[in-house]
Amino acid sequence: MKFPQPTYTEAQLEAYLQHIRYSRINAGTTLLEDLNQKVQSDALGTLTELQRLHLCRIPWGNSGLHYSHHHTISLDPDVLFEKMVERGLDGYCMENSGLFFIVLRSLGFHVYATGGRVSRSAATGVDDGRYMSLGHMILIVIIDGSKYMIDVGFGNNCATAPLPLKEGAVATNIAPSEMRLIRDSLDECINQDQKVWIYQTRHNPDSNWMPSICFSDVEFLPQDFGVMNFTVSQKRTSWFTQIFVCMRMILDPSGQEIIGQHIISGREVKRRIHGQSEVLKTLNTERERVEALAEHFDMHLRPSEIRGILGLTSELK
Known part of the structure; x- marks a missing residue:
């Protein structure tokens, strides 16, 4: 028995492509028709483009936990679409990646989601070998038999392109x-004996590699992310409930390279x-x-x- 999976309509996909500022290459077609043609001819290249545009248009952040009357996060597909596409608001990992997950599935990609643990070094800058509890969403896309890690919800150090599940291949993130x-x-x-995938970053080729996220390639179900989302968004010791943050990637004028980020953290607006x-x-x-x-x-x-x-601790006074 196969259970139905949520998808977005053609009208919703067209609206999403408009929102991320996707540019068609074939005159006389809709954005979705153009994209579908590109998926058929170059699935990996099209996936890379979509990830890049998504990161540079849809902010990563936790405004729903601070600028709302309910202070909760919903992973309902239509709520995600309304919030991040129709309203143009931000979303944290399970919102951003949850939206992208459904978009990719609706476009015909072979994609599933798995859960990850964030390294404590991501917050402290010191690698002590420890990880936090399961609280992150990673997407895995299979193209021509090869698996790729996709992430659009990890803030400043988020992967900016698909990474093949192959050990040690180094790629430029944001040069x-x-x-x-x-x-x-x-x-x-x-x-x-248990091995997991560990996503690492380093500031430049001369600096040390630092772990950011670990994950397996075992599929997680929506109810798993429901538990994870509740913990991350409602646990009193979760930093997401205490500190407001927002980040969005910056695209170069050619639209081919991510060159930096705009960040609001604490009392500062930064451009990196x-x-x-x-x-x-x-x-x-x-x-x-x-x-x-x-x-x-x-x-x-x-x-x-x-x-x-x-009245919240995150309010600027």
Whole structure:
């Protein structure tokens, strides 16, 4: 017995392609018709383009936990579409990757999702070999028998292109930073025969590799992500519930390369280009942060959403 999987309609896919600013190459076709032709001729190249455009148009962030009256995150496919495509708001890992998952499935890609653990070094900058609990979504796409890791929900160090599930192949992330996958056991595991994929990054070719995420290629079900989403978004010790953050990748004028990020973290708006950071503005009030979200992320919050942060630890006072 096969269970039905959620998909988006042709009208929704067309709206998604418009939102991420996909450019057709065949005159006289819709965006979706053009894309479908490209998928047939070059599936991997088209997947790479979609990932790049998604990262540069849909912000990664947790506004739903701070700028709302409900302070919750829904993984319902239609809620994800309305929030990130129709409203143009941000989403954290299971929202961003959840949306992309359904888009890819709707386009005919052979794709499934698995769960990952984020390394503590991602927060501390020090690799002590430890990982947090399962709380991240990774997509695995199979093209011509080869598996690729896809991630559009890991913030600053997110993979910017599909990574083949092959050990040690180094790829440019946002130059000069690099990324790769290795296959290894976790120091915390009793059974050292168990191997997982570990996504690593480094600032430049001369710096040390740092682990970011570990994952297996075992498929997770929607109910698994429901439990993970509840923990990440509602646990009192989860940093997502305490700190507001928003990030979006920056595309070069040619549209072929991701060159940096716009970031709001704490009281600063930053622009990072090829590893060099610049503080664009220091935020002193909620009004200034809301204006910065509109200016740099094209995120326009409703009055009721803006009032939702009042009294929270993340409110700027």
